[in-house]
Structures are given as C-alpha cells and as structure tokens.
Amino acid sequence: xxxxxxxxxxxxxxxxxxxxxxxxxxxxxxxxxxxxxxxxxxxxxxxxxxxxxxxxxxxxxxxxxxxxxxxxxxxxxxxxxxxxxxxxxxxxxxxxxxxxxxxxxxxxxxxxxxxxxxxxxxxxxxxxxxxxxxxxxxxxxxxxxxxxxxxxxxxxxxxxxxxxxxxxxxxxxxxxxxxxxxxxxxxxxxxxxxxxxxxxxxxxxxxxxx
Numbered sequence: 001x002x003x004x005x006x007x008x009x010x011x012x013x014x015x016x017x018x019x020x021x022x023x024x025x026x027x028x029x030x031x032x033x034x035x036x037x038x039x040x041x042x043x044x045x046x047x048x049x050x051x052x053x054x055x056x057x058x059x060x061x062x063x064x065x066x067x068x069x070x071x072x073x074x075x076x077x078x079x080x081x082x083x084x085x086x087x088x089x090x091x092x093x094x095x096x097x098x099x100x101x102x103x104x105x106x107x108x109x110x111x112x113x114x115x116x117x118x119x120x121x122x123x124x125x126x127x128x129x130x131x132x133x134x135x136x137x138x139x140x141x142x143x144x145x146x147x148x149x150x151x152x153x154x155x156x157x158x159x160x161x162x163x164x165x166x167x168x169x170x171x172x173x174x175x176x177x178x179x180x181x182x183x184x185x186x187x188x189x190x191x192x193x194x195x196x197x198x199x200x201x202x203x204x205x206x207x208x209x210x
Contacts (some may be wrong), residue, residue: 019146021176030169030179032156032206037198044080048193050113051076052186055162069127069162070112071172079201088204090115134183137161138168142178145170155172156203163187165196 005014005189015021040048053070058064092112112127128137137159148155151172159166167181181199184192 008140010143012142015139015146018081018119019176020075021142021146024177024179028180029177030167030181032169033167033181033199033200036202037195038201040194040197040201041068044197045191045194047076047080048197052193055186058133058162064196066112066127069160074112074127074160075161077197077200078115080197081204083200083204087208088115089146092192115190126166132161134164134166135163137179142170145178146172148172158200165192 010031012021051073051168058068058072078084078090082088110147128134141157145155145157145168148170154169154171157168157170159168163186165184169180170178184196186193
C-alpha cells in the first residue's frame with residue numbers, strides 16, 4: 001500500500017532514507033550564487049531599498065502572513081530580476097508529486113512559485129511567515145526540487161521568510177545531492193538584498209543560456 005505524505009509534513013530524514021538525498025558542503029558544488037554575478041543599476045538599488053522600507057513597516061503590525069511576504073517582497077524581487085518576462089514564465093501554487101515506488105511512498109504538495117523556461121525547472125520559491133526559520137521550509141522545497149521532470153539538469157531553489165533568503169542547488173545524477181548558500185538578510189550590515197537580486201539574475205542567465 002502506497003503511503004501519501006503532504007510535502008509540508010515531509011522531513012529531511014524522509015528524503016534521506018526514501019530517496020537517498022545527501023547534503024554536501026563541497027565548495028565547488030554550488031558556485032552559482034558566488035561567481036559571475038551581474039551588476040545592478042542605481043535604479044534597481046533604489047527599488048530594493050524601498051522593498052526593505054516597506055517590509056520594515058509591515059513588521060510593526062504583526063502578524064506578517066505568507067501571502068503578504070510574497071506580495072511585498074518576493075513578487076517585487078522577481079519583477080526586478082525579469083522573471084515575468086519571456087522566455088520565463090511563472091506558475092503560482094503549482095501542484096507536484098514525487099514517488100519512491102520501491103519504498104511505497106508518494107509525496108504531494110503545492111509549490112509557492114515555480115519559474116519555468118520551456119519546461120526547464122529553474123527556481124522554486126518557498127515563502128514563509130516572517131517569524132519562521134528558513135530551516136522549516138528546507139525539507140519541503142527539496143521535495144519539490146526532487147520532482148523536477150528533467151533530473152539530468154540541476155535545479156535551484158530559494159527559501160525566503162521576508163527578510164531572510166537562502167538559495168539551494170540540487171543535482172540528481174548519479175545520486176541526489178544538494179548544497180545551500182549562506183543566509184542573506186536584508187537587515188544585515190551591508191547590502192544583502194542587492195546580492196539576492198544579483199543571484200536571481202545570475203540563475204536566470206544560466207537558464208536562458210542552457
């Protein structure tokens with residue numbers, strides 16, 4: 001009998017034992033969030049500063065719900081990175097599932113935002129309430145990334161809770177492995193939100209050039 005698990009309830013142990021998923025900290029495995037990042041314009045920086053100001057204001061009036069995070073932060077970032085422009089397109093609340101037939105398990109769920117390029121899975125974005133740790137969403141987003149219909153290609157993910165962001169990379173051949181970037185936070189000293197936009201632009205370039 002097949003056991004069905006909702007993606008929001010899946011654990012890292014489930015993914016490790018049922019699908020053989022492994023975490024790697026090899027420096028060369030995930031260089032895309034560090035190398036060859038494009039510059040951003042002064043106008044884009046001004047819009048990013050406005051996103052930070054808008055989100056800071058929201059935090060004064062809790063609770064900050066997931067849909068609000070998507071509207072005020074993620075939606076604006078995707079727009080700045082041109083993810084709504086051809087040849088990319090967006091699917092919101094897209095359904096997906098993965099199965100491990102030998103182990104009799106089926107994982108189902110709805111992705112917050114799925115960015116596609118002619119069926120190429122580029123970025124999965126899982127947004128959470130502003131007071132949620134990014135680690136809460138890690139098993140869920142990895143489950144979605146494992147359902148990539150093109151397992152021969154790497155997939156990239158982004159977890160965000162409004163102020164904090166973490167990128168992930170997953171490859172499935174010969175064995176499923178993933179790595180993570182450092183955590184970027186818009187309230188850190190410096191310009192972390194600028195780097196988030198640069199990385200999103202870099203991932204878009206990789207997809208278009210593929």
